[in-house]
Amino acid sequence: MKDFDYLKKGDVYLDAACQSLRPRCVIDALDKYYTEHNSCGERVKYKWGVETDEKVEETRELVLKYVGLKSKKYTVSFTLNTTYGINLILSQLKGDLFSKVMTSEIEHNSPFLATIAFSKRTGLLREVMKREDDGSINISDYDFKNAVVVVNCAANFDGRKLSNIKELVKAVHKAGGIIIIDAAQAMAHSADIVNGVEADAICFSAHKMYAPSLGVIVWQDSLMDKMEQGFLGGGMVDDVKLDSYLLSAEGKEHRYTRFEAGLQAWGEIVGLGAAIKWLNKMPKSTWKNFESSYRELYDYLSGSDKVHFVNKEANPTMSFYIDGLDSHLLGAALSRENIMARTGYFCAHYYLDHVLGLPPLVRFSLGLQNTPDQIAKVKKVMDNIL
Numbered sequence: 001m002k003d004f005d006y007l008k009k010g011d012v013y014l015d016a017a018c019q020s021l022r023p024r025c026v027i028d029a030l031d032k033y034y035t036e037h038n039s040c041g042e043r044v045k046y047k048w049g050v051e052t053d054e055k056v057e058e059t060r061e062l063v064l065k066y067v068g069l070k071s072k073k074y075t076v077s078f079t080l081n082t083t084y085g086i087n088l089i090l091s092q093l094k095g096d097l098f099s100k101v102m103t104s105e106i107e108h109n110s111p112f113l114a115t116i117a118f119s120k121r122t123g124l125l126r127e128v129m130k131r132e133d134d135g136s137i138n139i140s141d142y143d144f145k146n147a148v149v150v151v152n153c154a155a156n157f158d159g160r161k162l163s164n165i166k167e168l169v170k171a172v173h174k175a176g177g178i179i180i181i182d183a184a185q186a187m188a189h190s191a192d193i194v195n196g197v198e199a200d201a202i203c204f205s206a207h208k209m210y211a212p213s214l215g216v217i218v219w220q221d222s223l224m225d226k227m228e229q230g231f232l233g234g235g236m237v238d239d240v241k242l243d244s245y246l247l248s249a250e251g252k253e254h255r256y257t258r259f260e261a262g263l264q265a266w267g268e269i270v271g272l273g274a275a276i277k278w279l280n281k282m283p284k285s286t287w288k289n290f291e292s293s294y295r296e297l298y299d300y301l302s303g304s305d306k307v308h309f310v311n312k313e314a315n316p317t318m319s320f321y322i323d324g325l326d327s328h329l330l331g332a333a334l335s336r337e338n339i340m341a342r343t344g345y346f347c348a349h350y351y352l353d354h355v356l357g358l359p360p361l362v363r364f365s366l367g368l369q370n371t372p373d374q375i376a377k378v379k380k381v382m383d384n385i386l
C-alpha cells in the first residue's frame, strides 16, 4: 500500500494491536504542524496558533462523528493514552455516589489495575464479570445498582467484542450506574461497535488507529457532576486568587479542558484528524481484502493440530501457542525473518495466565499495511516452523 511506502521490502509488521503503523498522510500532517504552524492551541492569537486551533477543533468534530455521538451531549478531550484516560476518570470520581466497581475478566491491565486502585481508594467492592465466548456479558447474572462499570468492547488478544454493548449500557443506566468503555481495540477496524452507544465515557488510543501517540476520552457531559476535579493546571481556569480558582470549563464551549490540564500534544491531535479522514475515505474493497488476509492466516494456522488458538473465530488479532515450542523463542525466530509479532500475555495476565492457565502466547495483529504477499510470507515461514 502506497500509504506505507516507507516499509522495507520483506518487513512484515504484525503488531497493530499495540500501535498501528502510520500512513504517510498522518506523518505529513505532523510534519506540517512542526514546520508550518508549530504553536500552542487555545491561547495564541498569532496566525500559526489560529491554524492549530482550527485543526484541533476539526479533530474534535471528526472524533465525535467517528463514534456517532452528538456535541449536545458529548465532549472530546485529549490525554496521553487509554490507560491515562481511564485513570483520569476513576481517580476523580466521587466514591460516595456509587455502590461498587465492576470490570470483566478479559480486560487489559489498563482498566483491570485502575479498577483495583479505584476500589482501594474508595473502599468500594470490586466485581470481575465473566465474558462469554462471543464477548457478551450475561446481564441477568449481575446487579448494576449504582455501579461504576469499566469494560472493553474488544479484547486485545482475540478481538472478541462486547456483542451486547447496547443492552449493557441500558441495564447499567437503568440501575443508576455509569459505564466507561475501553474502545482501544475497536477504533482501527471495528468502530461500529461503539457507534451511537451512549456510554458515560469512551476511552481509546489514537496510536492504535493509525494516528500519532495520543489518548482520547469522549465523555457525556453529565459525568462531570460525579467528579471531584483534582488534576488541575494551565488552560483550565478563568481566574486564580491566593488559594482559590475559577474553572473556565463551566460553559459548553470549553468543557473539554476539564481533562486537559496543561499544554496538549497539538501536533498529534492534528495527526489524529488526518488519520480519521484517511480511515473515512478507505474503500470497501480495502476492508474486504483486509478481511480476506486475516481469515487466510487464521484458517491456515487453524489447520495445524499443533496450533492452539485463544480465538474462537477469525479476527485481525489472533493469539496462539504451539505445542512444545516456547512462544518467546518463536517470536525471536519470526523476527529473524523480519516478521514483527508479540509474545507473552499482552497485559491481559489475569485472564490468559490465571483464568485459562495458558503458557505465554504469540499474537499476530494485522493492519491495513499487510499485503497478500506478506501473508504468503508469514504462512511460508510458519510452515517451516511447524
Ligand SMILES: Cc1ncc(COP(=O)(O)O)c(C=O)c1O
Pocket: 017, 018, 081, 082, 083, 084, 108, 110, 111, 152, 154, 155, 156, 182, 183, 184, 185, 205
Ligand atoms: C483493550 C486495551 N485497553 C487498553 C489498552 C492500553 O492502551 P494504552 O497503552 O495506549 O494506554 C490496550 C493496549 O493495548 C488495549 O488493547
